Amino acid sequence: WTEGNQSDADNSLTELAALAETAGSQVLEGLIQRRSRPDPATYIGRGKVDDLGAVVLSTGADTVICDGELSPSQLRNLEQRTKVKVVDRTALILDIFAQHAKSKEGKAQVELAQLEYLLPRLRGWGESLSRQTGGSGRGGGAGGGVGLRGPGETKLETDRRRIRHRIARLRREIKSMTTVRQTKRARRSRNAVPAVAIAGYTNAGKSSLLNRLTGAGVLVEDALFATLDPTTRRATTSDGRLYTLSDTVGFVRHLPHQIVEAFRSTLEEVGDADLVVHVVDGTHPDPEEQVRAVREVLAEVGADRLPELLVVNKTDATDEETMLRLKRLWPDAVFVSAHSGRGVDELREAVERRLPRPAVEVRAVLP
Numbered sequence: 001w002t003e004g005n006q007s008d009a010d011n012s013l014t015e016l017a018a019l020a021e022t023a024g025s026q027v028l029e030g031l032i033q034r035r036s037r038p039d040p041a042t043y044i045g046r047g048k049v050d051d052l053g054a055v056v057l058s059t060g061a062d063t064v065i066c067d068g069e070l071s072p073s074q075l076r077n078l079e080q081r082t083k084v085k086v087v088d089r090t091a092l093i094l095d096i097f098a099q100h101a102k103s104k105e106g107k108a109q110v111e112l113a114q115l116e117y118l119l120p121r122l123r124g125w126g127e128s129l130s131r132q133t134g135g136s137g138r139g140g141g142a143g144g145g146v147g148l149r150g151p152g153e154t155k156l157e158t159d160r161r162r163i164r165h166r167i168a169r170l171r172r173e174i175k176s177m178t179t180v181r182q183t184k185r186a187r188r189s190r191n192a193v194p195a196v197a198i199a200g201y202t203n204a205g206k207s208s209l210l211n212r213l214t215g216a217g218v219l220v221e222d223a224l225f226a227t228l229d230p231t232t233r234r235a236t237t238s239d240g241r242l243y244t245l246s247d248t249v250g251f252v253r254h255l256p257h258q259i260v261e262a263f264r265s266t267l268e269e270v271g272d273a274d275l276v277v278h279v280v281d282g283t284h285p286d287p288e289e290q291v292r293a294v295r296e297v298l299a300e301v302g303a304d305r306l307p308e309l310l311v312v313n314k315t316d317a318t319d320e321e322t323m324l325r326l327k328r329l330w331p332d333a334v335f336v337s338a339h340s341g342r343g344v345d346e347l348r349e350a351v352e353r354r355l356p357r358p359a360v361e362v363r364a365v366l367p
């Protein structure tokens, strides 16, 4: 379902397909429906659900992925009608984050986000039974028997309580890990080493540029979200000043709020940087939309007041017309190719020029 125009919907669906492939799925077919608002019961319209059912049958798909957040009842209704597993955008993104989290903190953050997503969606025998006895008209099919209701409700409550406990525990753990990181951060600011944060839309080429700039072996993947946990590298300016460069969590449109919440502490680190290097993929069909999406997330963690250096990457693969348009649009941006290395020296100089100068310069004077 979309309320926007066709190309917005196409871009969003292309991105969803890329996300699904990152999660290890094989994408068979896309289906778009234009409506003024989602159907409260089935998200897409009832007639479209039949079309979807037919596509599922003809392609042999085992999962339907929806480009939006489904309410628990929409999800249930769609699963009943299509007879396959239904996943929404949020669940898909959470799944990818879960696959990619490496550090202890990253893992805890993802688990917290997943449990918060799960809690309102948890269903037990109790609920489905009371619906059946409530005469909702859904006859037949699988269901519990009489007598399951009492213990069933109890089990659902136990599950909910267990999840709430786990959530509380994860929050405490994350908080203590954040404290450790803040101490490190405080040390950094005492040492007055300037920090540069590399931000940008997922797949823009942040890791590749970090590698180019520092010669470090950061994992580069043609997959969304290769970078989940921030990687920090040391770099030196041409006149020997030290600074750090950090790659940050990939940004996507409609990042689930559970993720923004869970990763807030990681994202907030961007807010402490002295400079944000905002990498844009010059080959993307709508780079302006990507820039807007990233700036929105940056604003959410208070990093929108920092100096920003816009960098258009992948110029080796960008056509000339687009290059001209982007140069007019962003006259102050630096145009680079992490692959060929073109513009990387210029980028390094641009970064150095924008680094804060130390208040006092200490020089060793040799006799």
Ligand code: GDP
Residues within 6 Å of the ligand: 200, 201, 202, 203, 204, 205, 206, 207, 208, 209, 219, 220, 221, 222, 223, 224, 225, 226, 227, 250, 313, 314, 315, 316, 317, 336, 337, 338, 339, 340
């Ligand atoms: P990140 O998600 O922003 O960290 O992006 P990566 O650095 O992992 O790169 C994402 C994909 O874009 C990879 O397939 C890279 O090989 C590709 N890529 C990165 N830089 C360039 C570039 O300058 N030119 C081209 N053509 N591809 C690039």
